[in-house]
Amino acid sequence: MFNPFSLEGKTIIVTGASSGIGRQCAIDCSRMGAKVAIIGRNEERLNETLSLMEGRGHTMFSYDFAQLDGIKDFITLIVSEIGKIDGVLCAAGMEKSAPMKLLKPSDYEEIMKVNTISAFELVRQATGVKVINTPASIVFISSITSVIARTTTAAYSASKGALVSGARVMASELAKRNIRVNCISPGTILTPLMQNYLSQLSEEDYQKRVNGFPLGLGETTDVSNACIYLLSDASRWITGQNIVVDGGYTIQ
Ligand SMILES: NC(=O)c1ccc[n+]([C@@H]2O[C@H](COP(=O)([O-])OP(=O)(O)OC[C@H]3O[C@@H](n4cnc5c(N)ncnc54)[C@H](O)[C@@H]3O)[C@@H](O)[C@H]2O)c1
Structure with missing residues (x-):
């Protein structure tokens, strides 16, 4: 069957896979035929993700x-167990909100x-010639x-903006090896964490948040579908881009 978005035959690393967007991306990459290495900090929740994935290996x-210092050895360990990789999806992330007056250098x-x-x-170590096949795709x-x-x-x-500008330069440096680097900006x-946060808002603040999105709030699959596209060969001519997946928020 014609399917330009297939991930059959690809090995993909997914970080932040124990919950939310990373978990959904891991599940959907497995559904599209990829062999997936999932990374997180909580083994119990990683096992839950594994139990929701399709296929084997x-x-x-x-x-x-x-x-940061252990990432080189960590990548060596992963490749020794699963072989060379074809894609990396970096979904691990944290948030710390406070008015700028209260944000200290240590928070940044x-x-x-x-x-x-x-x-x-992770990308520096994962793009070594003995680590990654080409063509390959990296998504932040x-x-x-x-x-x-x-x-x-x-x-x-600032941390998310730096991902976008860094990805552009990496894309330009890695293009000659046919390794693409892109961002998705949801x-x-x-996600469960976001639902928990939203449930604490007043009715007025909640409505304000929802009303900002012409197509309503997003689901994790809205992001994983974009990830599948960028990890697949269907996007072979797209690199250094930041794809905004936001139900129209930023067009207003
Ligand atoms: N949910 C949203 O509305 C939203 C919007 C835009 C961007 N994002 C981004 O999407 C990504 C996933 O977020 P999510 O909403 O699924 O939240 P989440 O908290 O469910 O997922 C974040 C994942 O990152 C992992 N993580 C955090 N710190 C880590 C560390 N030091 N080492 C290893 N893993 C670590 C967590 O364990 C968790 O599995 C994040 O980068 C987040 O900034 C989320």
Whole structure:
């Protein structure tokens, strides 16, 4: 059957796979035929993700991406177990919201380390010639806060904006090896954590948030479908881009 979005025959690493968007991406990559290595910090929740995946040959690995120095050895371990990879999806991330007056240098350092620098280091190590097949595709999950201002998110927005600008340069450096690098910038996606946050808002603030999205709030599959596209050969001529998946939020 004609299917340009198939991931058959591809081995893909997914970070942040123990919950939310990363979990959905891992499940949907498996449904599209990929062999998936899922990474997270909580083995019990990683096992839950594994139980929801289709097909065979998937593996799981524990890692805390605050440990930047260990990423080289971690990638070596993964490749020794699963072989060379064809794609990387970086969904691990954290948020820390506070008015800028209250954000300290240590807050910026922590969030940049987990959201940005660890992803860049992962890609640096994962693009070694003995590690990655070509063609290959790398996808970072950024955020619409990389392109719009949302109060109290200066540190988070900076970390997500840096993903977009870093990805552009990596895309340009890696194009000659046929390795593509792109970002997806989601608006508000109904993950369990986000639902929990939204449930604490007043009715007025909740409605304001929802009304900002002409197509309503997003589902995790809205992001995983975009990931599948970028990881598949259907997007073979797209690199260095930031695809905004936000139900129309940023067009207003
Ligand atoms: N949900 C949204 O509305 C939304 C919108 C835009 C962007 N995003 C981004 O999407 C990605 C996934 O978010 P989500 O909403 O699914 O939230 P989530 O909290 O469910 O997922 C984040 C994942 O990252 C992992 N993680 C966090 N710190 C880590 C560390 N130090 N080492 C290893 N893993 C770590 C968590 O364990 C978790 O599995 C994040 O990068 C987030 O910034 C989410």
